[in-house]
Amino acid sequence: MSMIQKFQSKSGVTLLELMITVVIIGLASAMAVPQLARTYRRLQFRAEVKDMTSSLKLARSMAITTKSQYGVYFDTGKRTVTLFKDKVNLTSFDFASGDSVMRVDTLPSQFTYLGTDIGNNAVLFLPNGTAGYTGGGNVYSIAASSEVVGIQATNVLASTGRVHTQYWYY
Numbered sequence: 524m525s526m527i528q529k530f531q532s533k534s535g536v537t538l539l540e541l542m543i544t545v546v547i548i549g550l551a552s553a554m555a556v557p558q559l560a561r562t563y564r565r566l567q568f569r570a571e572v573k574d575m576t577s578s579l580k581l582a583r584s585m586a587i588t589t590k591s592q593y594g595v596y597f598d599t600g601k602r603t604v605t606l607f608k609d610k611v612n613l614t615s616f617d618f619a620s621g622d623s624v625m626r627v628d629t630l631p632s633q634f635t636y637l638g639t640d641i642g643n644n645a646v647l648f649l650p651n652g653t654a655g656y657t658g659g660g661n662v663y664s665i666a667a668s669s670e671v672v673g674i675q676a677t678n679v680l681a682s683t684g685r686v687h688t689q690y691w692y693y
Contacts, residue, residue, distance in 0.1 A: 654681045
């Protein structure tokens with residue numbers, strides 16, 4: 524075979540082969556998009572729960588740092604989480620009107636439920652890092668959308684003030 528014959532070879536990709544490749548890639552992409560949307564909703568749910576959990580951890584950290592009581596109040600009706608400095612009734616483990624509000628976070632509309640088994644829906648952190656509350660120390664939330672249903676449970680351990688969160692998806 525001469526050098527000229529090598530360069531004039533007819534081997535290559537036909538238009539039919541190229542179209543079949545494009546169709547296969549398109550089908551694979553179409554199957555992946557719903558899974559990506561579901562994964563995005565799950566990540567969004569986890570991010571919102573982490574914001575709620577970070578309020579608890581921030582309250583504990585501020586209590587230790589400033590040697591003052593800080594707390595988090597969960598308004599289950601309005602689905603808000605309030606970080607506050609406890610200035611009123613330091614032994615009652617509640618959120619009173621004279622307490623100093625540091626920030627208020629509202630859960631997104633996909634959160635259909637926010638509940639606690641904590642009396643007064645408030646967790647307070649003492650200067651030594653321990654937590655004070657009445658009840659079980661658990662916060663629950665449920666988020667529902669067309670792609671995913673997520674359930675979250677956060678527990679605050681009274682003796683150490685440690686915060687632990689678990690997630691479930693359906």
